[in-house]
Amino acid sequence: MIAHAGLVAAYIDGCWRGVLIEGPSGVGKSDLALRALDQGFRLVADDRVVLWACEGSLYGRAPETLSGLIEARGVGVCREPAIAFCRIALAVRCEQHERMPEPAFTDYVGLSIPTISLQPLESSAPAKLRRALQHLGAWAEEAYLDPLAAGVSPRPGGDSR
Template sequence: MTAVQPVHATAVAQWGPGIGWRAILISGPSGAGKSDLALRLIGRGWRLVADDYVHVFASGEALYTTAPDTIRGRMEARGVGVICACLRGVVRLVLAVDLTESTPERLPDPETRRLAGRSVPLLRLAGFEASAVEKVASAIAPL
């Protein structure tokens, strides 16, 4: 296991039959919609891993994510305050999502993000776009 890398991001996880829990890491500038996208995913049955700061570490060839103890089970909902959320512990990280204010490319070339010495696929999205939830879900769907 590598050292834990703290990342300014939000992580949520989805259960996949026969696959288990898989997490995505949502990053972007303040106000880009990280927690908003996470709340919409949670509304579709996903679980919070961590909000605002996420611990990422490598074990073997895989990346994993978990919440710092100080914020475990809580997330900030802009305009509401800090709320409690269903929680997952340590989850394998399978996708990084970078929220952008500019319009993402229609057919982007594949990208990766390097975390804790490993690479994970990277998807760039407009966080407040209505279709962002479906885009994230399809990006991690098994083929």
């Protein structure tokens, strides 16, 4: 499956954890990815992400023709050191968001991934990515323990231990 999205990753607790950044064209996905790169994230893919499932986890990579490239509006397409692929622990929708959202998941190739909404052009958006990745993506099952007790049962697919 190919998603119209970006993918960045952070090295947390000994492994790369990916954040899939989705939204309509022109919303600021690449802008958010560029600012995340300046905050220590690494590029995996910009604009298009090849998604696949393996042993209950979701993975992503750039199509070969786009590997190591990111678009910076007003500058053009730039080369950026990239990692080849990573496990996706969190999805981000670039849209208006609630102050205290309910737990949400998005299905990709049969797997449910924790999902948050962010306004990509907010100055705090890269910091929110890291915090959400640490909180939700690092141990998704624990992050939503209370909703699970309430009967919400997501399928596996987040970056669990």
